[in-house]
Amino acid sequence: MAKTVVPEQRRRRRRPTRGGTVLSEQLIIDTALRLLREHGSTGLSARRLGLALDCDPSALYRYFHGMDELTLAIGDALIGQALDGWSATGDGRADLRAIGLRIHAAYVAHPQAALLTASRVTGRAHELAADEAIIGVLRAGGFPLTATVRIYHAFIDQTLAFAALDAGALALPRSARRADEDIWESTYARLPAGDYPRIAEAAPRLAHEMVRSAYPSALDMLLDGAFLAALGATASSAGATGERQ
Amino acid sequence: MAKTVVPEQRRRRRRPTRGGTVLSEQLIIDTALRLLREHGSTGLSARRLGLALDCDPSALYRYFHGMDELTLAIGDALIGQALDGWSATGDGRADLRAIGLRIHAAYVAHPQAALLTASRVTGRAHELAADEAIIGVLRAGGFPLTATVRIYHAFIDQTLAFAALDAGALALPRSARRADEDIWESTYARLPAGDYPRIAEAAPRLAHEMVRSAYPSALDMLLDGAFLAALGATASSAGATGERQ
DNA sequence: CTCCTTATGCCAACACCATTGACCTTAGAA
DNA sequence: TTCTAAGGTCAATGGTGTTGGCATAAGGAG
Numbered sequence: 351m352a353k354t355v356v357p358e359q360r361r362r363r364r365r366p367t368r369g370g371t372v373l374s375e376q377l378i379i380d381t382a383l384r385l386l387r388e389h390g391s392t393g394l395s396a397r398r399l400g401l402a403l404d405c406d407p408s409a410l411y412r413y414f415h416g417m418d419e420l421t422l423a424i425g426d427a428l429i430g431q432a433l434d435g436w437s438a439t440g441d442g443r444a445d446l447r448a449i450g451l452r453i454h455a456a457y458v459a460h461p462q463a464a465l466l467t468a469s470r471v472t473g474r475a476h477e478l479a480a481d482e483a484i485i486g487v488l489r490a491g492g493f494p495l496t497a498t499v500r501i502y503h504a505f506i507d508q509t510l511a512f513a514a515l516d517a518g519a520l521a522l523p524r525s526a527r528r529a530d531e532d533i534w535e536s537t538y539a540r541l542p543a544g545d546y547p548r549i550a551e552a553a554p555r556l557a558h559e560m561v562r563s564a565y566p567s568a569l570d571m572l573l574d575g576a577f578l579a580a581l582g583a584t585a586s587s588a589g590a591t592g593e594r595q
Numbered sequence: 596m597a598k599t600v601v602p603e604q605r606r607r608r609r610r611p612t613r614g615g616t617v618l619s620e621q622l623i624i625d626t627a628l629r630l631l632r633e634h635g636s637t638g639l640s641a642r643r644l645g646l647a648l649d650c651d652p653s654a655l656y657r658y659f660h661g662m663d664e665l666t667l668a669i670g671d672a673l674i675g676q677a678l679d680g681w682s683a684t685g686d687g688r689a690d691l692r693a694i695g696l697r698i699h700a701a702y703v704a705h706p707q708a709a710l711l712t713a714s715r716v717t718g719r720a721h722e723l724a725a726d727e728a729i730i731g732v733l734r735a736g737g738f739p740l741t742a743t744v745r746i747y748h749a750f751i752d753q754t755l756a757f758a759a760l761d762a763g764a765l766a767l768p769r770s771a772r773r774a775d776e777d778i779w780e781s782t783y784a785r786l787p788a789g790d791y792p793r794i795a796e797a798a799p800r801l802a803h804e805m806v807r808s809a810y811p812s813a814l815d816m817l818l819d820g821a822f823l824a825a826l827g828a829t830a831s832s833a834g835a836t837g838e839r840q
Numbered sequence: 841c842t843c844c845t846t847a848t849g850c851c852a853a854c855a856c857c858a859t860t861g862a863c864c865t866t867a868g869a870a
Numbered sequence: 871t872t873c874t875a876a877g878g879t880c881a882a883t884g885g886t887g888t889t890g891g892c893a894t895a896a897g898g899a900g
Binding site for chain 1: 744
């Protein structure tokens with residue numbers, strides 16, 4: 351078994367490391383976040399963290415069962431950060447847009463943690479508060495329960511999914527990330543128009559578009575779809591059925 | 596520099612390994628997919644691959660410049676599978692819907708591989724073909740270039756993002772997955788209506804809704820938004836439900 | 841103020857990982 | 871048949887997370 355981890359509350363002895371730092375769960379999380387921000391996204395490892403905290407890497411295992419648990423602890427803090435200070439304005443569409451952008455931003459600011467966290471359901475306080483807020487906005491906006499649940503699901507999963515996708519791009523080693531971005535200019539922009547007429551035509555705009563997150567656009571389209579459909583408009587007039595299976 | 600990689604077409608000599616297997620790009624990719632399925636998303640490494648192929652890990656570097664390039668090749672194989680046999684019907688919205696569902700399905704069918712590749716840009720043949728198809732559908736549907744690029748970006752990223760999110764859920768260890776799903780009945784369904792009135796009200800429907808993928812719904816909303824906006828409607832001016840409660 | 845327990849930091853080691861350069865064998869063109 | 875270089879192998883480098891054993895000092899008990 352691993353080393354014994356004492357819950358932060360029950361910690362009594364605080365023995366300084368050889369370098370003089372006094373460790374704590376909070377200090378470790380903060381330092382990890384700093385490492386992630388400063389030293390790039392590959393910059394978090396037990397060894398580096400030990401270096402930054404001036405302690406042996408193995409000392410971290412007195413506070414977390416493993417790097418995985420540390421990452422989850424970081425992720426847990428993110429959810430709280432995202433909606434801290436938010437309040438409804440009464441404009442349902444604008445409120446949902448703001449909530450989505452906030453959550454997305456908080457996750458993307460810490461890509462590693464986002465990757466491990468985004469597809470999990472925690473059932474913890476901050477998550478519950480966010481869900482209550484979202485459903486509240488929809489109900490207050492006059493959506494019936496069935497539509498509310500459907501839109502809530504699409505909305506929250508779209509937000510988390512994009513957060514994870516964009517975080518995934520940010521979490522790549524610098525070289526791979528550069529390579530991915532360069533492809534739009536090195537490959538897509540030089541395709542023979544004979545073989546790929548559509549891409550060739552759109553290439554210059556693609557190079558500009560694809561290096562940014564599509565989340566704001568996608569969010570707007572999803573909200574447009576949800577709110578316009580509520581007005582009685584149907585996409586069938588544009589040649590399709592809005593029905594879901 | 597690394598070892599020299601000869602493009603698959605120009606390969607002339609096929610020297611069997613010590614164990615008798617004859618390597619090829621295709622065989623390596625297939626074996627990698629098998630390893631991912633069997634051993635989980637962390638189960639793919641040069642060493643394990645070498646073991647499975649009965650060759651030295653370093654032999655792989657004659658076929659790919661590094662594990663990263665292999666990962667991209669795996670991703671491209673998935674896209675290829677997804678659009679194999681697809682052809683346009685002329686109904687733009689329906690075509691996009693079909694493409695989205697196909698790609699989503701292909702990724703979800705290989706959750707471990709999806710996690711590794713969903714956020715990558717490969718620039719390889721199958722990816723190019725898919726992009727050409729999507730942009731082609733939009734242009735043929737009459738969208739101007741600016742709108743085309745914006746919708747294309749939102750569409751493809753949303754598809755990949757949901758694929759990765761849903762793959763992430765499927766890739767969880769069975770126990771963690773059960774736990775995540777149970778939260779909707781154990782936690783959300785039992786919240787005090789006083790503290791969480793909106794969730795309490797929606798709880799029964801949520802329990803049914805949240806165990807399925809939201810991608811089809813979200814896809815429909817996004818397409819509705821894109822195609823309806825093209826008709827001149829805008830949700831911001833409409834704002835009926837958001838107008839005031 | 842001293843003693844004793846034990847929490848906690850440190851060390852060394854283990855088992856992985858990707859990648860590389862030198863080597864050697866043999867496929868297949870000439 | 872020869873002979874070059876493609877392609878498989880070996881050994882080594884420097885990275886990772888993690889663990890068992892040990893030393894030490896924190897802080898309660900007397």
